[in-house]
Amino acid sequence: MSKQDIAWRPDPSMVEASNLQAFMRFAGVADYDALIARANAEHGWFDDRLLRHVDFRFFQPYDQVIDESRGAPFPRWCVGGTTNVALNALDRWRGTPTYDRVALDWIGEQGAARSFTYRDLDRAVCRCAEGLRALGLGRGDVIATYLPNVPEAAIAMLAIPKIGAIAMPLFSGFGADAIAARVALSGARAIVATDGALRRGRPADTKSIVDEAVRQTPSIEHVIVVRHTGTPVQWAAGRDHWWHELLEG
Secondary structure: OOHHHOOOOOOHHHHHOOHHHHHHHHHOOOOHHHHHHHHHHOHHHHHHHHHHHOOOOOOEOOOEEEEOOOOOOOOEEEEOOEOOHHHHHOHHHOOOHHHHOEEEEEEOOOOOEEEEEHHHHHHHHHHHHHHHHHOOOOOOOEEEEEOOOOHHHHHHHHHHHHOOOEEEEOOOOOOHHHHHHHHHHHOOOEEEEEOOEEEOOEEEOHHHHHHHHHHOOOOOOEEEEEOOOOOOOOOOOOOEEEHHHHHHO
């Protein structure tokens, strides 16, 4: 594309107010070309500056932002540091004005709507995390999520790493065999699913699909069920748990 093909250019005031310009000021580079040149020459410099600029939080700060001693295809990032997605997405906003701002707006396929502030979301994530711990799940365990686009998907994806577990999201259109194959490879101990779902207006009996997958994969000890469509479900006592009861417990 030539310069003549560009249909619009920001005016100087917009450029000055941009996030990119703020980062370049923070990084101490004169212009975009200088930023690109130094980023290409010093990978660690660029990533360290970016993490500091966005105030990415760590429980334990890293000693080295990138270790390429095993070669460029096998880097280790933030060596010596410990962090958590929940720390950066939720915990950091406690005690700030952001905590009472909207974090998540959801509108379902049939028009149902729900809204969560950061405070609401934090509370739900903490309750979910405690519920998962109560089931004996924790650090290093794999927990699968087989969920449509519902708020509980976001809550689960924050609560799982909050307890040190590994979240394994599964495409909500998968059949039982596809779920079973991935669970078998990962050794997942639990799966979070809905009682049912809508896909392009058509009902899907997701709990039955999960039940069939679990019959093929003995590693699953817990099936956590989000009541979403009100679809009647088969229930395995001791294995199956309602999401809302898990959060209330």
